[in-house]
Amino acid sequence: MSAELEDIHEECGLFGVWGHPDAARLTYFGLHALQHRGQEGAGIVTNDHGRLIGHRGLGLLTQVFSDEQEFSRLSGEHAVGHVRYATAGSKSVDNIQPFLFRFHDGDVALCHNGNLTNCVSLRTELEDEGAIFRSDSDTEVLMHLIRRSSQSDFMGQLKESLNIVHGGFAYLLMTEHALIGALDPNGFRPLSLGRMTNGAYVLASETCALDTVGAQLVRNIGPGEIIIVDDSGYRIEQYTDKTQLAICSMEFIYFARPDSNIYGINVHSARKRMGKRLAQEHPVDADMVIGVPNSSLSAASGYAEESGLPNEMGLIKNQYVARTFIQPTQELREQGVRMKLSAVRGVVEGKKVAIIDDSIVRGTTSKRIVRLLREAGAAEVHMLISSPPLKYPCFYGIDISTTKELIAAKKSVDEMRDYIGADSLGFLSLDGLVDSIGMHEDAPYGGLCVAYFNGDYPTALDDYERDFLRSLTPDDRTRLTEYARETSRYADNEYRVQPAYGPTA
Known part of the structure; x- marks a missing residue:
């Protein structure tokens, strides 16, 4: 990452594996390849014949997993892991993922890359209904929605919940029986599926992590898709057909490692x-x-x-100066x-x-x-x-x-x-x-999110909208409002929640 861009950060990196005899260590290697995506904390949860076991902590991956005994404790052939940089939630071990939830009908591990734009509204509503949160991360909201869903099975509950949360998200979940990945309707964050020579499947935020563990790329997870990996293989399902590819252009500019490929394009x-x-x-x-x-x-x-x-x-x-150097x-x-x-x-x-x-x-x-x-x-x-x-x-x-x-x-x-x-x-x-990256020509801005440069956001801003508008000068606000109505490449897109630029109260 360049010197100037060290001032800003992307949230985290995800890695999951299903069907490897040393899943915890493999996940460690995968997360090590993704360490550039988050240095605040790391965690791994394994699945040993339906029993979920986790370890997480603050610091770099090598600091959190410095004891060889941790790997012997994290037994099992399935695992999910996470390296974190916080965009939502304070710097606390309570916010380090994967979160491990224990319910009477089975345990669930959950980790998240991205940020929810309607988190504050959802959390307030959930707390008013009696929900008790263990962290101040927006990731936990999804699990509360799942447990409150009226759908009869877990996949139905997950799909319903994914249609309630807004913003950017790549989720990895692990139950007793499956590894599940889900991407937001715009595909802001990358997520790829790979397969190892022994038949194990791997999900990772970047293909460089697949290369590190010797997995062959199978496919990229697309906007609005859910991938379910279990002992029978994998399958893809859609939780919404209201999708519009708008992957974060920052991934190509500086977040992703140069040896990663995103939608077939080498960084x-x-x-x-x-x-x-x-x-x-x-x-x-x-x-x-x-x-x-x-x-x-x-x-x-x-x-x-x-x-x-x-x-x-x-x-x-x-290369050896700590990022947390305080001056x-x-x-x-x-x-x-x-x-x-x-x-x-x-x-x-x-x-x-x-x-x-x-x-x-x-x-x-x-x-x-x-x-x-x-x-x-x-x-x-x-x-x-x-x-x-x-x-x-x-x-x-x-x-x-x-x-x-x-x-x-x-x-x-x-x-x-x-x-x-x-x-x-x-x-x-x-x-x-846009031309240099060379993404999909039939999507707005070639399938990229470029809102950081021109203010053309592909979704409504939900809880952020009022403060964002108040941060603009009157001239900027007028210009953006006119832009959204007349020039935005998303203006006539039925999938874009309107309006992104309304009057402030």
């Missing part, structure tokens, strides 16, 4: 195409191209290849940046540098990177971003909840350039992003 290749398109849209007079480690390196190679400039290693990232003073904050990134004076001194990063969030890190390069003797620093300006918050599983956090929501490109101190600043266009 590294997509990022490289973003860099090539960026070079076409924003050529600069420079001596070299430098990528900000790590996720911007693919885009940098594309920019260098298209522009004919050498791709140099002008920034070095220290109580400005002086120590500056030192923290130097601990994470170092400019290579022997490479950049006296040179005109084109620096490639995948986004600008608050702008503070970009400003420090420009300063590092200038202190190392760079003659010119041109900042080039392989995505459009981040102007709007995400409500589907990324912790950007207000526009005030985003520098592009408050400043023009020229003002941002002046703030970070670069000689020039250029962003990839929205069309350039």
Whole structure:
């Protein structure tokens, strides 16, 4: 992940396996491949002949599962696991997943990737009806809905509940008899099915986890789909036909590992195409191209290849600096940046540098990177971003909840350039992003969610809508309201809950 994008996070990674003799250890390896999706906590629940056993804790996977005895206790041939970064819920072990529920008619494990937009309303309603929550995570809401459903069987209860929750979600559930995955009607979060040589099935947030455990990709789980894996194999069912693919474009820009494939598109290749398109849209007079480690390196190679400039290693990232490093003073904050990134004076001194990063969030890190390069003797620093300006918050599983956090929501490109101190600043266009990723042409924005860039949300914002509108200036609110009514590619889509931009009370 690039230096700037370390400021924002995606919620978590999911991994599940059915039918492997060492399910817990396999799940550990799968989660290790997904550690970039969440570093706050981790957990694994196994199924040993219908008996569910779990262990979870705060910290990295290696810290939570540091004792070999944990694996001997987590026996069974089936398992689900989770690595977490919180977008909803405080940093507490009570919020670490998978959640393990014990009922008189059988145990259930549940974990979730994403964020529910109507969680607050549902939770309030459930509490008023007598529900008692063990955590403050939005994940737990689904299980309360399942237990209150009037449907006669578990699958009917699950389908009914999935039609009540809104927003972005990829769920993994494990009962005594099956491993179940479910994706929201827009498919905001990726989920893939793989099969191992011994016949075991694996579900994972990214295909890199399938590769790690030696599983062959079978298929991607689509919007509105439920997959049920049991001893007889797997089957796919739909819980809704009101679907519209809008996978989070951030997965391609920086969340997913470069060796992952999303709907058949390799992430590294997509990022490289973003860099090539960026070079076409924003050529600069420079001596070299430098990528900000790590996720911007693919885009940098594309920019260098298209522009004919050498791709140099002008920034070095220290891979051993803890992400939780706390800097109580400005002086120590500056030192923290130097601990994470170092400019290579022997490479950049006296040179005109084109620096490639995948986004600008608050702008503070970009400003420090420009300063590092200038202190190392760079003659010119041109900042080039392989995505459009981040102007709007995400409500589907990324912790950007207000526009005030985003520098592009408050400043023009020229003002941002002046703030970070670069000689020039250029962003990839929205069309350039969509074309570079190359998703489904028959879906709005090629099947991507790009609301962070243009405010065109594919769903209603539910509990977030009022605060979001209040965070906008009157001009922005008017413009977005008109955009939603007249220009939105979702405006005539029957699957989009209307209105996304109503008047504030």
